[in-house]
Amino acid sequence: MILKADYEAKTVFEINYDRLKEEGIKIIAFDLDSTVMKSKSGEFSSETMSLFENLKKDFYLIIISNNSNPDYIAKAAGQIDFPVIAPAKKPFTKVSKDFLQTNNLNIKEMVMVGDRPLTDILFGKILGCKTILVDSISWQEEKPVVRLARRLERIVNI
Ligand SMILES: [Mg+2]
Structure with a gap:
């Protein structure tokens, strides 16, 4: 399997969300740390909060995180009004699949956005x-x- 994402963007602010909408995407799943929240900061920036507000008009948002610190996750979840799935154990899909099925969310209408090929992107590939x-x-x-570690992870194909 070549671990290539469908799309790449510099950050979540540079994603072409209009194109996703045109392609029938209705659900955006974001990884938490380093993707929508500065690592270990515990707080979404005002820029990220505005992005969420805009996206909520067109998409169902979810955060799917491997972070296993319950206090940290509760603090993150307390700042937003959409679901946070954690610890999700990406690239394994069971935890997230159970959530998606329970909430009648169609995997085919979802996009996974993340900063780690070996967890986030592999997870999306396995999930479909x-x-x-x-x-x-x-x-x-x-x-x-x-x-350097990021660059190395991006050249690994499995
Ligand atoms: Mg991350």
Whole structure:
């Protein structure tokens, strides 16, 4: 399997959401850390909150995170009014699939957006939805070693 996302964008702010809508996408699942929230910050920026507000007009939003810290997740969930699935154990799909089925959400109408090929993108591939790979939301602040690790992960095909 070649681990190539359907689309790539610099960050969640550069995704072409109009095109997703035209393609029949109705559900956007975002990874949390580094995708829509600066890693370990515990808070969505005002820019991210505005993005969510705009997207909610056209899409059903969900956050699917591997973060297993219940306090951190509760704090993130408390800032938004849509579901947070965590810990989701990506790339495994059981936890998320159960949620999608219970809520009658169609996997074919969903896109998974994340910053990690080996968890987020692989998860989307296994689940059978569209995928978008983004760089970290705070890429300007990342250390060189983290940048290198990101680059290496992006050239791994499995
Ligand atoms: Mg992430």
